[in-house]
Amino acid sequence: MTKTIEEYSLSELFNKIEATLNENSGPIEGFTASYLFDITGDGGGQYQLRFQDGKASVEAGAEAPADCTLSMSLASFHDFMLGKLNGTVAFMTGKLKIKGDIGKALKIEGILRQYNVKEHL
Amino acid sequence: MISYELEPQQQQVKEIVHWFAENEMRPISMLADKLANVPDDWLRKVNNIGISMSTSTLGEGSKSEGQKKERQGNRLAVIATEELAWGDAAIALTLPGPGLGGPPIQHSGTPEQKQRFLSIFSRDEEPRWGAYALTEPEAGSDVSGIQTTAVKTKGGYILNGQKIFITNGKRASWVVAFATINKELGRAGHRAFVVEKGTPGFSCSRVAHKMGLRASETAELVFEDCFVPDENLLGGEEYYESKGSGPSGFRVAMKTFDTTRPIIAAMATGIARGAYEYTIDLIKKEYPLHGRQFQMAAETLASIQQSIEAARLLTWESAWKADLGLPNAKEAAMCKAFAGKMALESTSKCLELLGPIGLENHIVEKMYRDAKIFDIFEGTNQIQQLIVARHLYEPFGIRV
Amino acid sequence: MISFMPNEDEISFVDVAKSFAIEHLRPRSRLIEETGEVPDDMAGKLQELGFTTLELLESFDGLELPLVSQVQVLEALSFGDLAAVQGLPGFNETASFIRANPENPLFVSLKDKRPTGSLLVNPFHHSLTIQTNRNGYRLNGVSIPVKMGEVSTLLIIAGVDENREDVLLLLEKETHQWKSVIGDRRLGLLASKCARLQFDQLEVPEDCVLARGEAARQVTRDALARIRILEAAKEVGTMAAALAYATEYTAGRKAFGQEIAKFQGVSFTAAQMAIQTQGARNLVWHAAKKLDDQEPDAIQASLSALHFAHRAVRFVTDSAVQLLGGHGYVQDHPVEKWMRDAQAQVNLWESETELLVKSGEYLLLGKEGNG
Numbered sequence: 062m063t064k065t066i067e068e069y070s071l072s073e074l075f076n077k078i079e080a081t082l083n084e085n086s087g088p089i090e091g092f093t094a095s096y097l098f099d100i101t102g103d104g105g106g107q108y109q110l111r112f113q114d115g116k117a118s119v120e121a122g123a124e125a126p127a128d129c130t131l132s133m134s135l136a137s138f139h140d141f142m143l144g145k146l147n148g149t150v151a152f153m154t155g156k157l158k159i160k161g162d163i164g165k166a167l168k169i170e171g172i173l174r175q176y177n178v179k180e181h182l
Numbered sequence: 183m184i185s186y187e188l189e190p191q192q193q194q195v196k197e198i199v200h201w202f203a204e205n206e207m208r209p210i211s212m213l214a215d216k217l218a219n220v221p222d223d224w225l226r227k228v229n230n231i232g233i234s235m236s237t238s239t240l241g242e243g244s245k246s247e248g249q250k251k252e253r254q255g256n257r258l259a260v261i262a263t264e265e266l267a268w269g270d271a272a273i274a275l276t277l278p279g280p281g282l283g284g285p286p287i288q289h290s291g292t293p294e295q296k297q298r299f300l301s302i303f304s305r306d307e308e309p310r311w312g313a314y315a316l317t318e319p320e321a322g323s324d325v326s327g328i329q330t331t332a333v334k335t336k337g338g339y340i341l342n343g344q345k346i347f348i349t350n351g352k353r354a355s356w357v358v359a360f361a362t363i364n365k366e367l368g369r370a371g372h373r374a375f376v377v378e379k380g381t382p383g384f385s386c387s388r389v390a391h392k393m394g395l396r397a398s399e400t401a402e403l404v405f406e407d408c409f410v411p412d413e414n415l416l417g418g419e420e421y422y423e424s425k426g427s428g429p430s431g432f433r434v435a436m437k438t439f440d441t442t443r444p445i446i447a448a449m450a451t452g453i454a455r456g457a458y459e460y461t462i463d464l465i466k467k468e469y470p471l472h473g474r475q476f477q478m479a480a481e482t483l484a485s486i487q488q489s490i491e492a493a494r495l496l497t498w499e500s501a502w503k504a505d506l507g508l509p510n511a512k513e514a515a516m517c518k519a520f521a522g523k524m525a526l527e528s529t530s531k532c533l534e535l536l537g538p539i540g541l542e543n544h545i546v547e548k549m550y551r552d553a554k555i556f557d558i559f560e561g562t563n564q565i566q567q568l569i570v571a572r573h574l575y576e577p578f579g580i581r582v
Numbered sequence: 583m584i585s586f587m588p589n590e591d592e593i594s595f596v597d598v599a600k601s602f603a604i605e606h607l608r609p610r611s612r613l614i615e616e617t618g619e620v621p622d623d624m625a626g627k628l629q630e631l632g633f634t635t636l637e638l639l640e641s642f643d644g645l646e647l648p649l650v651s652q653v654q655v656l657e658a659l660s661f662g663d664l665a666a667v668q669g670l671p672g673f674n675e676t677a678s679f680i681r682a683n684p685e686n687p688l689f690v691s692l693k694d695k696r697p698t699g700s701l702l703v704n705p706f707h708h709s710l711t712i713q714t715n716r717n718g719y720r721l722n723g724v725s726i727p728v729k730m731g732e733v734s735t736l737l738i739i740a741g742v743d744e745n746r747e748d749v750l751l752l753l754e755k756e757t758h759q760w761k762s763v764i765g766d767r768r769l770g771l772l773a774s775k776c777a778r779l780q781f782d783q784l785e786v787p788e789d790c791v792l793a794r795g796e797a798a799r800q801v802t803r804d805a806l807a808r809i810r811i812l813e814a815a816k817e818v819g820t821m822a823a824a825l826a827y828a829t830e831y832t833a834g835r836k837a838f839g840q841e842i843a844k845f846q847g848v849s850f851t852a853a854q855m856a857i858q859t860q861g862a863r864n865l866v867w868h869a870a871k872k873l874d875d876q877e878p879d880a881i882q883a884s885l886s887a888l889h890f891a892h893r894a895v896r897f898v899t900d901s902a903v904q905l906l907g908g909h910g911y912v913q914d915h916p917v918e919k920w921m922r923d924a925q926a927q928v929n930l931w932e933s934e935t936e937l938l939v940k941s942g943e944y945l946l947l948g949k950e951g952n953g
Contacts, residue, residue, distance in 0.1 A: 147305070149232035152198055153258075155191030163201035167231055174305075184650050185583045186868055192584070257584050466946060480942025480951070481935070487945055488865065488886040495864035496857075499586050516857050564846075570856055571849035578833035580841055582849045 066139045066179075071100055074142065075108045075119045081178050082117035088175045090115045094165045097127035102135045110169075129161035131169070143179045186498075191254070192261055199262045202233050203269025211270040214397035215548050220276045229278045229309035256441065256501035260448035264494070267452030271552045272397035274449065275349055279303055282349065283312030283358040285438035286374055290417040299356055299376055313354035315345040315377075315403055322347075323565050325360075326369050330405060332361035338412050339363075341375065341383070341405040347559070351401030352386040355379050358416065359405070374416040383408030394551030443514040443560055444500040447521035450556040451493045454521075454528035457549040458486050461532040482535055486528045493521040512573035519566035522557030529553045586867075592651050596658045598631060603662025603819075608916075611663035614773045615919060620669040633659060634672035637812065639680055642673075642693050646681075649808060649870035653815035657863070660819025661826075664923045667816055669773035674730060675701035675809050676738050679750075679792075682804035688752050688792050697736035697754070701809070702728050702779060703802075703931060704741035710781065712743045712751075718788045719743065719751065721781035724763060729930060731777035732762045738792070740802045748798040751790050758784055769929075770922030803950075807873055807884040809931070814866045814891035817927060821859040821895050824902035824920050828852065831915075832905050848905060855901050858894040865890050882944035889937040892928040899924040 069077070075098075082089060089112055096110045107123040133141070137156045140146035148170030151157035159166040188196065206228060214220050266274035280287065280300060287299055302310050321327040330343025341361050351357060356378045364371040377384050383406045390400040412419070465479050496517035503510035529550035533540035540547055557563045571582050588596070606624060614620055628634055636652045638644020647655075660667050673680070676699035680689050702725050704710055710723035721739075728734075735755040743749050753760070762777035793801055829852055832843040842848045869883035877883075899921040903910035910917050928934060943951040 147232065149305075153195055153233075153262075155194060158190070159194060159198070163198055164205055167198075167201075171230060183585060183589050184587065184867055184871060185585045186871055187583060189583050462945065471947065472951065476946075476951075477939055477942075480946055481938050482942070483945055484886065484889070484938045484942035488890055488941070491868070491886065492861040492865055492890065495868055496861060498584050499860075499864065502584055502586055513860075516860060519853070520857050520861060564850070567850045567853040568846070570853035571843075571846075574829050574852050574856055575833050575843050575849065578830065578843075580833045580843050582844050582846075 066143060071104060071106045071108070071135070071138075072121065074138075075110075075121075077181055078110070078142075078173075078178060079117055079119040081176050081181050085176070086115040088172050089117060092168070092172070094129070094162075094168065095125065095127045096165070096169055097123055097130040098138075099123075099130055099132040100135050100138050101132060104135050127161065129159060129163075129165045129169075131166060132158040132160070141173075144174075144177070148174065186495075188261070192258060195258050196261050196265060199233065199265040200268070202228075202231070203265050206231075207266070207269030207273050211273065212543065212545065212548065214270065214273055216396075218391070218396040219399075220273055220397050225276070225278060225309045230305055232305040233277070253505045253507075256444065256504040257498065259441075260444050260497050260501045263445050263448040264452040264455070267449035268456045269452075270397070271449055271453050271556075272395040275395065275398045278309035278311055280312035281354075282314035282438075282442060283354070283356065283376075285441055286314065286358045286416060287312075287376070289437055290374065290421060292418050292421075295376065295413075295416065295418075302355055311350040311354045313348055313350045313357040313401075315348045315351060315357045315359040317347045318344055319346055323562055326372075328360055328362055328372065329365075330359070330361040331365070332363050332373055332375065332410070334363065335409070339373075339375065339410050339415070341377070341408040341410055343405050344387075345403040345405075347390070348401045348403055350399050351403050352389055352399055357403065359403070361405075373422070375410045376414045376416055377405070377408065377410055378414070381408055381410065393554060394548070395555055396551075439561060440511050440514045441504060443518040443566075444497050444504070444510075446556060446560045447493065447497040447500070447514075447517040450521040450525035450553065451490060451497060453549050453553050453556070454486070454490050454493070454525045457529045457532040457546045457553075458483070458490060460546055461486075461535050465535065479535055482531050486531055489524045489528060493517065493524045496520055512570055515561070515566040515569035515573075518561060519563050519570065522563055522566070525553040525556050526550070586864075588654060592654050595651070596654050599633065599655045599658035600661060602628070602631065602633075603659050607659070607662025607666050611666060611916060611919070612913070614663065614666050614669070618767075618772050619775065620666050620773055624666070625671055628670060629672065634670050635677075637677040637681060637808070638673055639677075639684060641684075642677075642680065644673075644677065648874045649811055650867060650874055652812060653818075653866050653870045656812060656815040657819035657822065657866075660816040661823045662819075664816055664820045664920070664927060665771045665773045667819075668729060668771050668927070669775060671696075671698040671733075673697065673736070674699040675805075676736055678808040678812070679738050679801060679805040681808060683792070683801045686792055686801075688789070692736070695736075698730055698734045699736040699738070700728050700730045700734035700779075702726075702737060702739045702741070703806075704739055710741075710779075712739070712741045712749060714743050714745070715785065717785075718791060719749065719786045721760075721784040721786055723781060725779040725781075727765060727776045727778050729771075730775045731779055732764055732775035734775075737779070740798070740806075747795055748802070749794050750792040750798040750801055751786055752792050753786065753790055758786065758790070760784060770919070770924070770926030774926075803881060806931075807881045810884040810888040810937075811866060811870050811873060813927070813930070814862070814869075814888045817891040817895040817924070818859065818863045818866055820920055820924055820927070821855070821862060821898040824899045824917060825852070825855045825859055827915070827917060828855065828902040828905040831909075851901050851905060855898045858897055862887075862891045862894040879944070882941055885937050885941035885944065888932075889934060889941060892934045892937070895924045896928060 092112045094112050098108045098110060100106055109120045109125060109127060111118045133156060137146060152159060210224055280303060287296055316325060318328055318330060320329060330341060332339040332341050343361060345359065356376050359375050359377045360372055361375060362371040363373055385404050387402045387404045392400060462483055469475055469479055500510050500513035500517045503513055529546065532546050533550055536546060575582050632645050635644040636647050636655060640646040704725060710725045713720045737753045739751040741749055761780040763780050764777045767776060832848050833841060835842050865887040869887035872880040872883045902917040903921050906915055906917055909915055940950055
């Protein structure tokens with residue numbers, strides 16, 4: 062165990078996500094979608110996650126339009142990455158707010174669950 | 183302050199569940215009714231998404247927020263369930279999860295039992311179900327007349343008897359089954375047991391063919407010298423000993439109705455709304471916008487819309503009271519009685535507007551067949567009226 | 583949020599209304615019907631307590647309460663006696679027109695007056711004609727019966743002229759003499775001073791015209807939506823009274839060896855009465871809130887709420903008479919009066935069926951049809 066998740070910056074975490082997703086393109090093959098993650102609170106920020114042609118790409122900021130915006134607190138985001146927060150429960154309890162395409166929101170939740178990002182920390 | 187506005191969380195729940203109903207449930211709705219079954223691969227797929235009808239899941243969220251927020255579980259549950267039933271009531275009842283077996287375990291189970299029985303429902307494993315087995319061939323409305331016996335023996339009980347009309351009874355990993363330890367004790371002799379699938383002496387004799395809700399599994403269960411260990415007596419011996427003359431298994435069964443009746447009423451509302459929306463869409467497209475046909479349609483649609491609205495408000499009121507911890511048995515009975523009747527009447531009137539095309543393979547036709555049961559199960563319309571009447575006359579010291 | 587909890591002010595005000603209804607209105611309700619009027623002392627007391635100015639703008643010294651609060655208070659008062667509530671002095675329905683069109687210069691002059699108001703909705707151009715004139719209109723004929731018509735000093739007429747153009751008129755008795763024609767009133771709401779209004783070639787100048795055409799339709803639409811909800815609330819109060827009375831009676835009345843409440847034919851009827859009353863109450867509150875918050879479907883909701891209330895109040899008051907048997911039919915108990923009052927009540931403005939058809943037109947067209 063090198064670092065706790067709190068010791069990573071949000072930007073580092075998103076880079077980890079991008080790397081992890083691209084390592085195994087199976088689950089994201091043929092999937093096209095764009096997401097805006099709006100992480101709120103101290104240490105938060107906005108990041109876009111784009112899927113196209115079997116590749117995932119992360120970009121800071123909120124310039125380009127996204128199919129779906131997902132908002133959550135930094136703490137919830139950490140829990141989600143560590144597999145401690147069930148995505149669907151998070152949607153239903155309002156910890157994770159969705160704006161835009163609900164189908165795509167549920168899809169990204171399903172995809173991210175298949176990757177064990179915490180092992181890459 | 184009086185308010186009917188949905189909070190952001192309530193709105194989001196409604197949107198997500200509606201998306202699920204429209205995009206996942208509706209596409210297989212007619213097929214499932216025809217097959218009288220929900221396809222396994224579909225169930226596996228949705229189990230993975232994790233949408234659940236459980237009030238506990240929905241209620242947990244607000245509590246764990248840290249602050250002292252008002253409980254929302256019941257209101258969220260009726261909002262979510264209306265959307266699920268709008269999609270397809272039979273499929274809604276077939277979604278993996280503890281089902282109606284959940285509340286008794288939540289209310290009366292020991293911590294160990296809650297852990298053992300409620301932790302088996304996982305998104306990462308194959309779909310599983312729980313079930314609730316109370317009704318018998320000779321005991322429906324008159325629950326006190328159940329005949330299934332539970333005779334004390336070393337280490338547990340021997341159950342003998344039969345249950346009918348049990349939703350998901352065949353596929354369930356466990357069923358909460360009600361039996362009597364002594365018929366002479368009447369209701370005081372009732373006990374709730376969790377009987378696990380595969381237990382020797384416990385089997386499903388058949389699955390019923392029904393007017394509607396055909397995709398939902400309605401099973402008959404048989405107990406033949408079925409041994410159930412002490413650890414599966416819901417609440418344990420201590421529960422019944424400490425309560426003394428207090429709540430018995432009968433109370434366990436009755437208490438959950440105050441939560442489940444609004445949910446059933448919400449389902450009835452969802453079905454009626456599904457039929458209404460389909461019908462008004464069609465009328466807008468195909469009817470002339472004046473003249474006698476138009477006026478008749480306007481009248482009928484307005485009548486349906488207002489009864490759906492009335493049903494929803496009665497249901498919300500009941501759920502709101504439950505969330506606030508206020509007694510809601512009268513309101514639960516009122517919304518169930520009203521919505522149950524309203525759903526059948528509304529779907530029937532929609533069919534009237536559709537005319538002969540309503541007879542064919544048609545979603546509103548299916549909704550009509552699905553609607554009828556909502557005036558019957560979870561307490562018939564007559565039982566609901568009896569409960570409302572009891573509350574009306576109680577202040578006068580009259581037991582009706 | 584979804585909450586059915588009145589706020590503290592509402593709870594207090596309702597308490598006052600309920601107490602007054604039970605202590606004063608109910609005991610004198612038969613007398614009020616026999617004399618055909620609400621006694622001055624009672625009307626005075628109600629005015630003092632603010633019950634006749636709930637809807638009136640604050641600039642008119644009214645309470646200008648939101649509809650969601652008013653419906654609770656009106657229900658509580660009507661629990662005492664609907665006929666009394668319908669026989670009170672004050673702006674009455676005209677207050678809703680003022681509320682729907684507060685900037686109208688014609689209303690300004692009324693600020694310091696204490697009239698008794700009436701509303702005449704005159705869509706048909708037969709017995710009472712509204713004829714255009716060089717300078718305004720000429721009214722001629724006899725109207726349909728109008729609530730408080732016998733004594734009103736302020737009149738709003740929502741009608742159509744000979745060209746089928748909508749017109750909204752404001753008349754004051756002291757300036758424009760009209761006669762009231764009292765008919766053979768028998769059905770119910772006998773204290774509400776219903777009378778036809780007679781106009782003998784009455785010249786109504788331009789300064790009595792509140793609005794014309796689309797503007798008139800708009801104001802009338804908005805005012806009627808408010809009036810419907812307030813009337814529906816009064817009906818809920820009547821239902822609550824009938825339900826309470828019949829429940830108590832059947833809990834005590836014995837037949838065939840037991841209290842008749844123990845027979846399901848009786849108890850189930852009571853249960854249905856309770857369900858219809860609660861159903862109506864919820865729809866009224868919901869419509870009130872929608873109109874207060876100016877939601878787009880508020881007018882449709884007002885049509886729906888009043889329709890449901892009309893059907894429910896007929897059912898509940900009729901059932902109350904039924905449950906009291908022969909005793910329900912004679913005048914020793916109030917239920918037969920409530921049934922008559924309820925039937926008179928649902929006859930006041932739009933018909934039950936008309937409300938439903940209009941509601942459906944809103945659902946299908948987003949507005950009222952052309953009729």
